[in-house]
Amino acid sequence: MTTPSSGLTRRQEYERRQRRRSLVIAGSSTALIILAIVLLVPLAPGWERVQNSFFNAEVFAKSFPKLLSAFLVDVAIFAWSAPLIAILGLAIALARDVRNPVLYPLRLFGMVYTDVFRGVPVVLVVYLIGFGIPGLGLPRPWNSPYIWGTVALVLTYSAYVAEIFRSGIESVHASQRSAALSLGLSSSDSMRFVVLPQAIRRVIPAQMNMLIALQKDVALLSFIGPVEIFRQAGVFKSLLANFTPYVVAALIFLVITVPTTRLADHLISKQNRARS
Amino acid sequence: MKLRLDQIKKTLGNRLVLDGISLDVSQGEMICLIGASGSGKSTLLRCINLLEPLDDGAIWLDGHDIATPGLDPQPVRQKIGIVFQSYNLFPHMTALENVLLAPRRITKKSRADLMPHVGELFERFGLSQHMDQYPDQLSGGQQQRVAIVRALAMKPEIMLFDEITSALDPELVGEVLEVLKALKREGMTMILATHEMTFARDVGNRVCFLDRGRILEQGPPEQVFNTPKEPRTRDFLARVLNRG
Numbered sequence: 001m002t003t004p005s006s007g008l009t010r011r012q013e014y015e016r017r018q019r020r021r022s023l024v025i026a027g028s029s030t031a032l033i034i035l036a037i038v039l040l041v042p043l044a045p046g047w048e049r050v051q052n053s054f055f056n057a058e059v060f061a062k063s064f065p066k067l068l069s070a071f072l073v074d075v076a077i078f079a080w081s082a083p084l085i086a087i088l089g090l091a092i093a094l095a096r097d098v099r100n101p102v103l104y105p106l107r108l109f110g111m112v113y114t115d116v117f118r119g120v121p122v123v124l125v126v127y128l129i130g131f132g133i134p135g136l137g138l139p140r141p142w143n144s145p146y147i148w149g150t151v152a153l154v155l156t157y158s159a160y161v162a163e164i165f166r167s168g169i170e171s172v173h174a175s176q177r178s179a180a181l182s183l184g185l186s187s188s189d190s191m192r193f194v195v196l197p198q199a200i201r202r203v204i205p206a207q208m209n210m211l212i213a214l215q216k217d218v219a220l221l222s223f224i225g226p227v228e229i230f231r232q233a234g235v236f237k238s239l240l241a242n243f244t245p246y247v248v249a250a251l252i253f254l255v256i257t258v259p260t261t262r263l264a265d266h267l268i269s270k271q272n273r274a275r276s
Numbered sequence: 277m278k279l280r281l282d283q284i285k286k287t288l289g290n291r292l293v294l295d296g297i298s299l300d301v302s303q304g305e306m307i308c309l310i311g312a313s314g315s316g317k318s319t320l321l322r323c324i325n326l327l328e329p330l331d332d333g334a335i336w337l338d339g340h341d342i343a344t345p346g347l348d349p350q351p352v353r354q355k356i357g358i359v360f361q362s363y364n365l366f367p368h369m370t371a372l373e374n375v376l377l378a379p380r381r382i383t384k385k386s387r388a389d390l391m392p393h394v395g396e397l398f399e400r401f402g403l404s405q406h407m408d409q410y411p412d413q414l415s416g417g418q419q420q421r422v423a424i425v426r427a428l429a430m431k432p433e434i435m436l437f438d439e440i441t442s443a444l445d446p447e448l449v450g451e452v453l454e455v456l457k458a459l460k461r462e463g464m465t466m467i468l469a470t471h472e473m474t475f476a477r478d479v480g481n482r483v484c485f486l487d488r489g490r491i492l493e494q495g496p497p498e499q500v501f502n503t504p505k506e507p508r509t510r511d512f513l514a515r516v517l518n519r520g
């Protein structure tokens with residue numbers, strides 16, 4: 001057996017050659033496709049029109065700053081609803097797990113709650129709560145669509161988040177609970193210190209996916225009033241008779257959602273690897 | 277300390293798993309439960325620790341029936357420790373955190389107050405260097421010893437062991453059995469379900485042969501192993517002793 005001068009084994013040498021080869025192939029085929037798109041799409045008869053109304057540099061520059069600041073509204077709504085969702089979701093999940101018969105109503109409530117809010121489209125909840133409750137004619141800060149729109153998101157999302165927490169709790173093997181109880185720990189201590197920490201770790205990737213979905217669903221509040229990015233883009237569209245602001249809005253969303261999506265995928269695959 | 281099981285009955289699913297078990301255990305005794313798979317050894321231990329409620333019968337601990345339906349099981353479990361075949365350490369906690377959790381929550385003592393006793397337990401079972409490691413960084417034998425330390429940290433009066441060496445690689449069995457011998461020397465009262473016949477013969481004070489949820493035969497190890505009275509005991513011993 002001779003080892004090549006590079007100091008690599010024959011196997012490593014072979015794998016390195018293979019890696020280089022696939023890199024070259026992947027690179028050139030991607031370049032080819034991009035080239036084809038760049039050359040061919042402008043040949044389409046309607047390209048000029050589409051380019052002007054969707055990819056208009058002037059409109060882009062004009063709408064960008066305001067869209068960005070409108071996006072901060074989305075960020076704010078997201079930032080204060082996410083923790084509320086986590087807390088409420090966990091509370092609902094625990095309520096569905098209580099064994100004490102005195103607390104049965106709580107358990108029933110948890111069950112009905114998750115069924116109802118997972119069964120109704122988010123937009124509908126946003127409409128019903130966002131228009132319905134301010135319609136009661138409440139005094140000033142309490143008629144704000146920001147508040148009730150957020151409430152709608154929180155209610156809907158906690159139902160999903162609660163179900164994920166519950167599946168996590170159920171995935172922790174019963175022997176862990178037995179072991180905790182056998183030491184003399186109370187039921188609630190066993191849940192709090194033994195089951196829950198393991199359950200939460202397991203569902204982090206799934207909850208990340210909920211966060212990503214929430215980031216996008218904040219835009220639904222545009223239907224009931226708050227001037228967030230989607231609504232602001234609509235304003236620009238009417239003003240400038242051009243769709244480019246929507247493209248700008250989409251790009252701004254992507255800048256935030258792509259990294260979080262990648263992070264979630266990374267966490268999921270890391271967890272899958274750890275388990276197998 | 278005195279433990280007395282009186283006609284314990286337990287049904288799981290629609291199977292009568294324990295069919296009237298009675299047993300007297302005195303201070304410092306080591307009782308070995310042997311019997312085929314499914315004979316009810318684990319269930320009996322889980323019942324004594326009150327992890328499974330009894331259907332019928334009583335468990336007397338120092339004159340109190342701890343199996344009285346509706347009684348709070350928590351104080352009882354603090355007096356009766358149990359160690360499982362699969363260790364069941366809490367994977368998200370270090371060895372030390374595993375051991376400290378219950379004493380801290382239950383006795384409300386601070387870590388500093390508990391450390392002398394707990395540190396000594398780690399020391400005694402050769403685990404001092406492993407206090408800050410997580411269960412998955414420990415060998416099976418080390419994990420099982422941590423599980424024993426975790427149960428001992430509550431200062432129980434009785435320890436129950438459910439086939440605690442069955443999941444271990446053969447070369448790690450010895451170190452865990454040594455722990456049991458040490459506990460016996462210190463006068464701990466123990467009931468263990470085991471497949472380690474040699475250990476049961478050499479170390480146990482009494483051997484109980486469980487068969488279909490009953491104690492079919494019991495006595496000093498020499499008697500049960502050398503001159504079993506019941507044909508079913510003979511069959512069982514012939515099977516397990518030939519295997520090994």
Ligand SMILES: Nc1ncnc2c1ncn2[C@@H]1O[C@H](COP(=O)(O)OP(=O)(O)OP(=O)(O)O)[C@@H](O)[C@H]1O
Nearest residue numbers: 288289290291293312313314315316317318319320
């Ligand atoms: N949840 C359950 N429902 C129905 N039957 C059960 C349940 N749990 C255990 N059993 C049955 O109870 C019987 C006794 O089980 P147990 O685990 O106590 O036996 P064992 O003597 O410890 O066996 P092993 O040596 O395999 O550990 C077995 O036949 C088992 O199939």
Ligand SMILES: [Mg+2]
Nearest residue numbers: 317318319439
């Ligand atoms: Mg068993």
